[in-house]
Amino acid sequence: MVAGAADMIRRRGLNATSVRELAKHAQAPLGSTYHYFPGGKAQLAAEAVRFADALAARKLAQGLPAGPVAGLRSFVDMWRKVLVDNDFQAGCPVLAVAIEGPGDDDEPQRAAAAAFENWTGLLTRSLRDHGASEADAERTATLIVAAVEGTVAMCRVERSTLPLDRTVDKLEFLIRAVTAEV
DSSP states (O other), X not given: OHHHHHHHHHHXXXXXXXXXXXXXXXXXXXXXXXXXXXTHHHHHHHHHHHHHHHHHHHHHHHHGGGOHHHHHHHHHHHXXXXXXXXXXXXXXXXXXXXXXXXXXXXXXXXXXXXXXXXXXXXXXXXXXXXXXXXXXXXXXXXXXXXHHHHHHHHHHHHTSSHHHHHHHHHHHHHHHHHSSOO
């Protein structure tokens, strides 16, 4: 149910997705949805965001031992695959939840903020470990997450990965400028 919710949210957004549709998409009885998620749509959406956070953080972390450029490439490759495999119909459920604003329950937005903080933290540590100052590491990590998330949205609209390719080239340049990485 959580993976299905993440998939629907990344395609349609949070506000355009009902609990009934989420249950149908996950091929789960509606009653089961409320049994496992008594907080309803907000709880399920927050869990979907946490699920997406964990997947993205795992991809990012896979590349980071080889340095921040490798981490960035791993992160970007994941988004490129999501875009292409879904014919540019799916983006990031974390961003989708973040931009729609809180409804009656802000748990999904708190989960989105935590996801962005998690990704930024992973990048910040890697940048610092590779020679960036604390300030440069934090600013660069924030820029990377913001740029990649925004570029994923651009790719969906343009139905092309070209914005992602252009952005990653400049982000790699910036990483090398603030670190000792070659």
